[in-house]
Amino acid sequence: MENEILKMASSQGIWAVLSFTLIFYIVKTQEKRDTRQEEREKNYQEIISKLTEKFNIVDDINKNVNEIKDYVFKNNK
Secondary structure, X not given: OHHHHHHHHHHHOHHHHHHHHHHHHHHHHHHXXXXXXXXXXXXXXXXXXXXXXXXXXXXXXXXXXXXXXXXXXXXXX
């Protein structure tokens, strides 16, 4: 497909060829950028999931500590 468009553009002159080449380059570069962005977003989601799990552990520990404190304070009085 690109070759056909390039042939048509070459019949229109050098500026058409250069314009097509630039547009084609931009599209290919954007595709690569999009792929890298998707990978980054996937990594961010994994990090968020891991941090959420760790936060849940900390929350559980906090609850346990509070229960122990309540127990100790009730028995000391």
